[in-house]
Amino acid sequence: MVPRSARRNAGIKRGVTVMAQAQATLSIDLGGTKMLAALVRDRTVLDTHKMATPRGGNPAEWLQALFDTIAPWKGRYDKVGAAVTGIVDDGHWSALNRNTLDVPERFPLTDTIARLSGSPAFAANDAQAAAWGEFSFGAGRREDMVFLTVSTGIGGGIVVGGRLLGGLAGHFGQFRLDEASRHMLEDQVSGHWIASEASPHQEGATAREVFAAANAGQDWARRIVETSARRTALLCRNVQLALDPKRIVIGGSIGLAPGYLTSIERALSDLPPRLKPSIHAAELGENAGVVGIADLAERQQQL
Numbered sequence: 097m098v099p100r101s102a103r104r105n106a107g108i109k110r111g112v113t114v115m116a117q118a119q120a121t122l123s124i125d126l127g128g129t130k131m132l133a134a135l136v137r138d139r140t141v142l143d144t145h146k147m148a149t150p151r152g153g154n155p156a157e158w159l160q161a162l163f164d165t166i167a168p169w170k171g172r173y174d175k176v177g178a179a180v181t182g183i184v185d186d187g188h189w190s191a192l193n194r195n196t197l198d199v200p201e202r203f204p205l206t207d208t209i210a211r212l213s214g215s216p217a218f219a220a221n222d223a224q225a226a227a228w229g230e231f232s233f234g235a236g237r238r239e240d241m242v243f244l245t246v247s248t249g250i251g252g253g254i255v256v257g258g259r260l261l262g263g264l265a266g267h268f269g270q271f272r273l274d275e276a277s278r279h280m281l282e283d284q285v286s287g288h289w290i291a292s293e294a295s296p297h298q299e300g301a302t303a304r305e306v307f308a309a310a311n312a313g314q315d316w317a318r319r320i321v322e323t324s325a326r327r328t329a330l331l332c333r334n335v336q337l338a339l340d341p342k343r344i345v346i347g348g349s350i351g352l353a354p355g356y357l358t359s360i361e362r363a364l365s366d367l368p369p370r371l372k373p374s375i376h377a378a379e380l381g382e383n384a385g386v387v388g389i390a391d392l393a394e395r396q397q398q399l
């Protein structure tokens with residue numbers, strides 16, 4: 097007869113074999129403003145840790161700081177997925193817009209994370225990962241969809257026929273407003289722009305404070321928020337013409353700020369039904385990226 101303690105150690109309990117629970121995935125969402133780390137298992141977020149993305153330094157230092165704070169999670173995950181602002185090719189990370197985050201050309205992202213974590217690492221663009229999260233488990237409803245995150249920059253992801261497009265696909269924030277302009281669309285719409293437009297009215301105001309002022313009825317703040325939302329609405333309209341998705345899902349700290357989606361809807365209200373995008377708020381909120389990258393890492397889906 098096997099002693100009870102030995103049976104427990106062998107994972108056998110009253111004749112039933114108890115399966116060892118699968119390890120979680122460590123997911124990292126590294127954006128222009130915040131870094132979010134999460135332990136994710138079967139799309140459930142078990143634990144999170146959030147910190148500001150440092151404005152100076154380099155990616156190796158940012159990642160080291162993040163891994164130092166989540167050191168107690170060691171042993172709870174067996175792989176890492178990283179969703180980062182910028183473009184990832186062949187495990188290397190670069191910025192397209194260094195105003196959003198000053199990432200040097202071809203930083204060795206997956207190698208650095210694999211070294212810091214001791215686990216295999218997988219990486220993709222943050223908005224593409226979030227698009228996959230919303231498509232699979234959120235407001236995308238597994239239909240052809242475009243995801244837009246209006247945040248520090250404007251990111252995007254496209255899922256057609258159940259496939260997430262990689263590479264440059266979805267980088268709508270990089271659209272130029274005209275051929276002579278040095279400005280990208282995101283530099284005229286997103287968090288940095290909102291804060292800079294606010295400075296003559298309220299020195300040092302953050303985008304969040306501009307929204308608070310707009311909702312408190314301040315005209316200057318309303319004008320800034322409305323201008324940003326109208327430009328995002330125009331982008332949605334053009335996206336609809338280019339890709340005709342069933343849904344456009346909007347996320348990001350600006351996209352989900354109170355009143356922003358309503359302003360987009362208002363700007364689109366006069367369009368004939370055939371041209372009108374179907375706009376939805378992201379359902380996974382700020383977890384879209386970490387949930388999406390965990391699923392991609394499990395599938396090892398190369399983008």
Ligand code: BMX
Nearest residue numbers: 127128181182192193247248249251
């Ligand atoms: C920029 C670009 C995208 C990113 C998007 C949203 C960089 C560094 N980033 O368009 O890759 O998806 O911003 O980024 O070039 P976030 O930081 O606002 O989430």
